[in-house]
Amino acid sequence: MDKLREKVRKLLAEGKIAGYLGYIMQEGHPLPHLFTKERLAELDQAIVSPGAARYPLDKLLQSLAARYPEETFAIQVRGCDERGLNELYKWGQLEPDKVVLVGIACPQDQADYCECPGPWASVIDYGEKCQPVLKSKRVEQVAALAEAEAFQEWLAHFQRCVKCYGCRDVCPMCFCKECSLEHDALMSTGQVPPDTIFQLVRAIHMAGRCIDCGLCEEACPADIPLRVLYKKGNALVKELLGYDTGAPGGDISPWKISGEESTLGTKPM
Amino acid sequence: MTEKEFEPKILGFFCNWCTYAGADLAGVSRLQYPPNIRVIRVMCSGTVSPHHVLRAFQKGADGVLIGGCHIGDCHYLRGNFMTIKRMRFLQELLKFTGFAPERLHLEWISAAEGPKLAQTIRDFTEKIKKLGVSPLKKAQAA
Numbered sequence: 001m002d003k004l005r006e007k008v009r010k011l012l013a014e015g016k017i018a019g020y021l022g023y024i025m026q027e028g029h030p031l032p033h034l035f036t037k038e039r040l041a042e043l044d045q046a047i048v049s050p051g052a053a054r055y056p057l058d059k060l061l062q063s064l065a066a067r068y069p070e071e072t073f074a075i076q077v078r079g080c081d082e083r084g085l086n087e088l089y090k091w092g093q094l095e096p097d098k099v100v101l102v103g104i105a106c107p108q109d110q111a112d113y114c115e116c117p118g119p120w121a122s123v124i125d126y127g128e129k130c131q132p133v134l135k136s137k138r139v140e141q142v143a144a145l146a147e148a149e150a151f152q153e154w155l156a157h158f159q160r161c162v163k164c165y166g167c168r169d170v171c172p173m174c175f176c177k178e179c180s181l182e183h184d185a186l187m188s189t190g191q192v193p194p195d196t197i198f199q200l201v202r203a204i205h206m207a208g209r210c211i212d213c214g215l216c217e218e219a220c221p222a223d224i225p226l227r228v229l230y231k232k233g234n235a236l237v238k239e240l241l242g243y244d245t246g247a248p249g250g251d252i253s254p255w256k257i258s259g260e261e262s263t264l265g266t267k268p269m
Numbered sequence: 270m271t272e273k274e275f276e277p278k279i280l281g282f283f284c285n286w287c288t289y290a291g292a293d294l295a296g297v298s299r300l301q302y303p304p305n306i307r308v309i310r311v312m313c314s315g316t317v318s319p320h321h322v323l324r325a326f327q328k329g330a331d332g333v334l335i336g337g338c339h340i341g342d343c344h345y346l347r348g349n350f351m352t353i354k355r356m357r358f359l360q361e362l363l364k365f366t367g368f369a370p371e372r373l374h375l376e377w378i379s380a381a382e383g384p385k386l387a388q389t390i391r392d393f394t395e396k397i398k399k400l401g402v403s404p405l406k407k408a409q410a411a
Binding site: 142145147148150151152153154155180188196197201203232241254261262265269 | 319323354375393405
């Protein structure tokens, strides 16, 4: 922890960053917080988010960056947060040279819970690398179901939806100003549960974009296994289109119209 | 009373330059195909979003047929690459959620392929008839 605080203190003191987006312990609750030069003393309460305390810092950073486009900010990132940043750079939502990483490596129990294939950031200021989980058992379980069974299972999940939009609102990758889920030409309005396709529409948008932070599933009051759906979406994007979601570098999303040509063929009837 | 044979509702999205022209050719050639299909003409099959397909199923379509230009013949050069990427992905996602992925079919049909268009529609209608009412529609009725 000291190493992390020292790094941030130095960045702030040298004026390299306008603020550090991290976590603070207040009244026994870990909360997201923006640390600034003016209140350096607060840094003594800066913490690394404990496994269960998770907030969409990437999302907060987007609103900060929109409000202060000239400023550079540091941000505490887990592996997933960093994948999110990489994806947001590609979609033109953040400038990579205006972001400084304060990296965290997740403990093993967190990685197991998330079935995370990359539970650490590229810079590690806190924690030790653990074993990544390369295959999702949850996805495999659903994939093993027969068609009719799988349909019944998902249907039961989707029908519990209370249409709170929590999954979308918490999602660090949902940055659209207009949302298909609220478009009355694409989705029925004024009914709960929503259209059966509600979660599928979101799954389409998340494919090649979801960085598997799992906030949607934790926010869901109906316990819909959204993560399973999005994990599968990403696996398909990788398998069919060769795109590694959240990877650093210049590969642009296969869904951009100017994207690469495809060698896929049509399926026979 | 005897039960009526199941007549599926099939929605077609045909691209203006190839498949829709193919449908015209099938028409003037007086080729016959079942009337279960309702066709929407789109400027490019690449403009058909997975939303539209899902919306069609939600609204009670038993099958969705998408027709576009052959790869390399796209009027907009690379529009149909988007079609194939989107639809192959959607087919796999539908499979994962247990919604018969065969209910969504993509076929490249050129303006010269009137007979192929008629045959595709005949085959697809036959197939959807065998599959029966869409499970999404059944779930809504329940």
